[in-house]
Amino acid sequence: MLHLRLVPLLSLVLSILTAAEDAFKTKCLNFGSRIDLPNVTVNFASYVPGGTNLSLADNPPSCDASAQEVLTDTCRVAMAVATSNRSQITLEAWFPRNYTGRFLSTGNGGISGCIQYYDLAYTASLGFATVGANNGHNGTSGEAFYKNPDVVEDFAWRSVYTGVVIGKELTKQFYDESFNKSYYLGCSTGGRQGWKMIQSFPDLFDGVLAGSPAFNFVNLLSWSGRFYPLTGPSNASTFVTPAQWSVVGDLVLDQCDALDGAKDGIIEDPDFCQPNVKSLRCDSNSTNSSICLSNAQLHTVESTYQPLRGVHNEALYPRMQPGVEAEAAYIMYGGQPFPFSTDWYRYVVYNNPDWDPLSFTSKDAEVALAQNPFDIETWNGNLEPFRQAGGKVLTYHGMADPLISSDTSKWYYGRVSETMGLDPSSLDEFYRYFRISGMGHCQGGTGATEIGNGLATLTSLSPEDNVLMALVQWVEDGIPPEYVRGSSVATNGSVEWTRKHCKYPKHNIYFGPGAYTDENAWKCVE
Ligand SMILES: *[C@@H]1O[C@H](CO)[C@@H](O)[C@H](O)[C@H]1NC(C)=O
Ligand SMILES: *[C@@H]1O[C@H](CO)[C@@H](O)[C@H](O)[C@H]1NC(C)=O
Ligand SMILES: *[C@@H]1O[C@H](CO)[C@@H](O)[C@H](O)[C@H]1NC(C)=O
Ligand SMILES: *[C@@H]1O[C@H](CO)[C@@H](O)[C@H](O)[C@H]1NC(C)=O
Ligand SMILES: *[C@@H]1O[C@H](CO)[C@@H](O)[C@H](O)[C@H]1NC(C)=O
Ligand SMILES: *[C@@H]1O[C@H](CO)[C@@H](O)[C@H](O)[C@H]1NC(C)=O
Ligand SMILES: *[C@@H]1O[C@H](CO)[C@@H](O)[C@H](O)[C@H]1NC(C)=O
Ligand SMILES: *[C@@H]1O[C@H](CO)[C@@H](O)[C@H](O)[C@H]1NC(C)=O
Ligand SMILES: *[C@@H]1O[C@H](CO)[C@@H](O)[C@H](O)[C@H]1NC(C)=O
Ligand SMILES: *[C@@H]1O[C@H](CO)[C@@H](O)[C@H](O)[C@H]1NC(C)=O
Secondary structure, three states, X not given: OHHHHHHXXXXXXXXXXXXXXXXXXXXXXXXXXXXXXXXXXXXXXXXXXXXXXXXXXXXXXXXXXXXXXXXXXXXXXXXXXXXXXXXXXXEEXXXXXXXXXXXXXXXXXXXXEOOXXXXXXXXXXXXXXXXXXXXXXXXXXXXXXXXXXXHHHHHHHHHHHHHHHHHHHHHHHHOOXXXXXXXXXXXXXXXXXXXXXXXXXXOOOOEEEEEOOOOOHHHHHHHHHHXXXXXXXXXOOOOOOHHHHHHHHXXXXXXXXXXXXXXXXXXXXXXXXXXXXXXXXXXXXXXXXXXXXXXXXXXXXXXXXXXXXXXXXXXXXXXXXXXXXXXXXXXXXXXXXXXXXXXXXXXXXXXXXXXXXXXXXHHHHHHHHHHOHHHOOOOOXXXXXXXXXXXXEEEEEEOOOOOOOOHHHHHHHHHHHHHHOOOHHHHOOOEEEEEEOXXXXXXXXXXXXXXXXXXXHOOOXXXXXXHHHHHHHHHHHOOOOOEEEEEEEOOXXXXXXXXXXXXXXXXXXXXXXXXXXOHHHXXXXX
């Protein structure tokens, strides 16, 4: 008897539970057809259960991402959004079941063209309603810029901005409770995009996490385009081999590693490092002619430690920070054109697909800078509107970044300080810059570099170990980050050692008595 009564009751309870569980899924599947916004065409809305290895069959091959593991139950909405009569963005909005009332926009990299699905997955798993766009074109090439300024405009600012405006509207429609706070996360070009929004749309975000920013953008591309003519191709007398760069790097480390008190293979503050590499000149004492430097090669090496200068000798972009010689040997110094730079000059500056990257001189840098389409430079030092709006920006840069010299973040900090007439303690109110020693471009490197700026560098959700959660705590609880703790992680995923990275302009000095790997053996000093 009991059984017979209980079975239907149980199944009723179960079906109610299932329906409740599925309300989110049902809402998701119905959501696509409810979207009615100008310029927006919905491609699909699909429910993706947490743990799915999502196939990204439509992702352009050059984006090199054919699958993404989705970590949490998510409603995935894919759209096309017209930005003019000859341009459009591909936009995705990911709405997690476990929503925290926070909206977030991701950014892009290089001169792509690629939705950063790993950032969507990361931030959705932390409960953010999150958007990512393709920056107005597909894939990693800049060819789409050719004779289409609207695509350049999308790239300069409109893709992120449009994605945020639409993303916020959809977040309001999807969640009855709307959203409370709005965030941004990006690195490299993504860092520039974050700064662009701060400068041009100061009300868009409550908090911006902008890493290794590609700001001073046109000059950055000139700087990265300058190395190929400097080194020449690999058969040129000016070319320096990877073995030679490695010797240069060892010498730089010899001269600069101990300046922070610790000979641990990591230069905490490249500012103090002014390499003298003349001792590497080939002479009668040289025992190995394949690792000493000819005069022409010495000139190549020394030039990398000088800023890019314009035709009037004005400094346009800082030197490469010393300490990255061995890595840069294969990229910037590799005797090849740097593709982003070549594409920019070919498809934007000169509208000439045959432009020769070996012909680059400072005259070209001047031409490109004068164009500065849609103010893509992203170099405005007046952040007063952002400050007035109550915005917070947490920015970081790897001190061993071989693609975007970390000196650029120092230059910008100084520029803002000067433009606004604010000293560091006043800037601290809304703008904090952390220097991550031993970090390469956005992640990786020999230092304690895992700071939670993405899925790949996540060790903890504690705000002290996670720059995104540090930003959230600053915005929502008014507790600003004093340092960023980075972890060095073994291949098996376990944290081996940690270091507290200092807030600029403080720098890290080793005092002991613990080992170099003891974070408490270090102090941030003026
Ligand atoms: C997801 O699928 C791709 C191929 O479709 C595969 O290469 C990758 O290893 C898978 N990832 C996981 C976490 O299973
Ligand atoms: C980019 O790729 C998507 C997906 O394949 C496609 O729908 C869209 O039209 C493409 N966008 C452009 C600008 O070619
Ligand atoms: C959602 O959040 C709850 C409580 O924080 C947690 O127990 C659960 O695992 C989360 N679910 C998913 C799918 O992330
Ligand atoms: C729709 O796109 C056009 C450009 O094609 C733009 O002028 C207009 O402002 C957009 N409408 C909205 C509501 O964003
Ligand atoms: C596209 O819009 C521009 C104005 O933004 C206009 O000058 C041009 O004629 C339009 N082109 C077409 C094909 O409609
Ligand atoms: C927004 O913040 C308020 C106040 O802290 C809170 O009660 C509410 O739940 C939040 N909304 C969402 C969507 O999280
Ligand atoms: C280097 O190689 C290129 C292509 O093989 C050739 O055209 C050029 O003359 C060479 N330059 C030198 C300095 O040997
Ligand atoms: C070669 O080495 C000797 C002994 O260390 C030194 O005195 C001399 O100056 C060196 N020659 C050059 C050209 O550096
Ligand atoms: C010279 O240096 C090169 C590059 O490090 C190395 O491969 C070679 O063995 C060295 N030769 C001698 C004689 O030490
Ligand atoms: C991970 O590897 C380190 C050595 O690299 C070792 O000390 C540690 O015990 C390992 N941890 C796990 C969980 O296997």
